[in-house]
Amino acid sequence: MTETISHSPDKSIDDVSFDQLRQLVGLVDYDESRDPFPVKSMDAVVFVVGNATQTALFYQVAFGMEQIAYSGPETGNRDHKSYVLKSGSARFVITGGVRPDSALLDHHRAHGDGVTDLALEVTDVDKCIEWARKQGATVLDEPHDVSDEHGTVRIAAIAAYGQTRHTLIDRSRYTGVYLPGYQPRKGAYRKPEGAPKRVFQAVDHCVGNVELGKMDYWVEFYNRVMGFVNMAEFIGDDIATDYSALMSKVVANGNHRVKFPLNEPAVAARKSQIDEYLEFYGGPGVQHIALATNDILATVDHMRAAGIEFLETPDSYYDDPELRARIGNVRVPIEELKRRKILVDRDEDGYLLQIFTKPTGDRPTVFFEMIERHGSLGFGKGNFKALFEAIEREQDRRGNL
Ligand SMILES: [Fe+2]
Numbered sequence: 001m002t003e004t005i006s007h008s009p010d011k012s013i014d015d016v017s018f019d020q021l022r023q024l025v026g027l028v029d030y031d032e033s034r035d036p037f038p039v040k041s042m043d044a045v046v047f048v049v050g051n052a053t054q055t056a057l058f059y060q061v062a063f064g065m066e067q068i069a070y071s072g073p074e075t076g077n078r079d080h081k082s083y084v085l086k087s088g089s090a091r092f093v094i095t096g097g098v099r100p101d102s103a104l105l106d107h108h109r110a111h112g113d114g115v116t117d118l119a120l121e122v123t124d125v126d127k128c129i130e131w132a133r134k135q136g137a138t139v140l141d142e143p144h145d146v147s148d149e150h151g152t153v154r155i156a157a158i159a160a161y162g163q164t165r166h167t168l169i170d171r172s173r174y175t176g177v178y179l180p181g182y183q184p185r186k187g188a189y190r191k192p193e194g195a196p197k198r199v200f201q202a203v204d205h206c207v208g209n210v211e212l213g214k215m216d217y218w219v220e221f222y223n224r225v226m227g228f229v230n231m232a233e234f235i236g237d238d239i240a241t242d243y244s245a246l247m248s249k250v251v252a253n254g255n256h257r258v259k260f261p262l263n264e265p266a267v268a269a270r271k272s273q274i275d276e277y278l279e280f281y282g283g284p285g286v287q288h289i290a291l292a293t294n295d296i297l298a299t300v301d302h303m304r305a306a307g308i309e310f311l312e313t314p315d316s317y318y319d320d321p322e323l324r325a326r327i328g329n330v331r332v333p334i335e336e337l338k339r340r341k342i343l344v345d346r347d348e349d350g351y352l353l354q355i356f357t358k359p360t361g362d363r364p365t366v367f368f369e370m371i372e373r374h375g376s377l378g379f380g381k382g383n384f385k386a387l388f389e390a391i392e393r394e395q396d397r398r399g400n401l
Contacts, residue, residue, distance in 0.1 A: 001372070016026065016089040016201050021257070025204045026290040026377040030254035036131045036187045037227040039120050039253040042203045043169050044091040044178075045289055046117035047105050049361070053095030055113070056083035058090060058360075060189045062306035063291075063368075064199030067187035069178040073098060077181065080104050084178045087365070088201030093117075093178075112165065115286035115362035118160070118206050119167040120258060125154040126227075128168050132158050135225040140165055148175030158225070161210050161262075163285030166226075170325035196298050200291035205250075207306055209277045209287040211369050215247055215264035216399075222251040222260060229254065232378055250379065261379060263287060273391050276400050279365040290369035296353045297332060299370050300340045309358045311391060313341040326382065327351060331374065345382040348373020354383065364398060 021027060026273050032038050033040035059065045069084035071077045079102050082095040095116075097104035107116065125143045126316045133139055141157035151174040157167040169179075177184045210218050231250040245266035252259040265272035277287055293299040300310070317323065318338040327344045330337075330351055337344060342355045353372040359365055371380075395401040 020294075021089065021202060023204045024294060024373065025257065025259075026373050026375075027255050028271055028377070029256060031365050032254060035227050035254050037128045037225070038123050039226070039258050041089070041121045041257050042091075042206075043119040043121040043167070043171075044093050045115055045203060045206065046093040046119060046167075047113065048104050048111075048116045048381065049094060049096050049113040052081045052083055052094045055096070056094045056148040056187065057189060058087060058317070059085050059094065060187050062303055062308050063087065063111065064191070064196060064302060065090075065092065067189075068184065069182040070185035071182045075181070075183050082182070082186075084182060087198050087291075087355075090200065090203045091178075107163065110282050111285065112363040112365060114281060114366055115206070115289070116163065117157075117165050117167050118260075118286070119169060122170060123172070125156050125168050125170045129156045129158070132225045137192045137221075137225045137310055141167070146180045148172055148176060148180035150180070152324060154180060155179075160207050160221075161214075162281075164208065164285055182369065186256050196295070196302055199302050200293040200370060202292040203262060204290040204292040204369075204373075205262045205289065207263060207287045209263050209274050209281070212265050212267075212280060214284070215262050218262050218356055219249045219251055220353040222262075227254070227259070228258075230255070231259065236390050246272055248379075256377065270392075270401050271395075273395060276395060277365050281365045286366060288367045289368050290354075290371050293370055293372050296342055296355065296372040297336060297340060299372075300355055301340060303357075303370070304340075308360075310341055311356045311358060311394065313343060314389075317343070326364060343380060343383040345376065345380045346375050347378045347381075349377055352378065352380060354380045357392065364395070364400065 042110040049298045053099040056067060059066060065085040065087045067083055068086050071079035079099055080095055080097045082093055085092045085094065095104060129139060129143050138159040140159050143154060143156040145152050145154055153174045154170040155167060160166055231252050241350055245268040246263050247266050250259060250261045263274050265274035315338065318334055327346050330344055342353050345352050351374050355370050357368045359367045392401055
């Protein structure tokens, strides 16, 4: 098989092999030569937060990430601090405004901690932008070169839902640690003895919440503007509970390396979890980032010990004979999953193990999913009802149901 993902020249982020990725995130073969907007991989998930210094430490302690680079007043950037963290092939950039007049502080006032940019590594920035513009996309940042002593990146950006953007980066001529303007800088945090080498290895998918009636608009946007294909589709009863409902469709680039599920609220008896998000984020935005791990038991044990709270799953979920029959044999005894509240789903291709954190910031908006795939290319459709009932119990405790 020929490699359809090429890797960043930056070896520090290049330490998950193509075969590992294939298993971790569920890659498929495709013909890149027919792709009008070829995407190589997720480049970075960029967060704007209220306190980047503390948040960067949070992801090192609780998510086992490693700080690799920094930009801030000490490096000549007077406006904000940005910490670059990595875990396997995943890269997070955590940014917060420093000067009182920083535009980032206005963004944070409006949205709270959240994801501003799902940056994508592409082979040809100009080709992608030319195509996207022709298809009606809003170009936020025209293609341009940025250089330092480590080479040149070609960079541009297009608008996505809400205040979210997709920066497009060609880093094939660049050997620096992240981008020009960033300096290599490790964090002062040292992992305790016996901590796992990594808590996760890759970004699996990034989910967007959009307004009622806008899901198909954005599915069509990704189809038309970025050449993404439609994956599994969940509508109506699949993810409806008595009080809350949502609709979801999934788009992905050709080889499924980049997967963007899109949710909209569905009409139900009580307020949907998507409505709650839209209210507290102040509009559409990224709802959750799913992180792929090859050992979800160790992942959950590490994160729980660090204080991360996960959604509860009722014991009845594990004792349900129908569920046991449906999931069949998985790599660990069900009791081990039950102890950790890890969910299981199976489809025609295999199975997956998954678990969801509670929102990690102050607002009931952004959260994380940890996912271990064994052949399944799905998103846990069979778990949605069990899961959403658990989410609603949380929503009720916040008085927002
Ligand atoms: Fe997910």
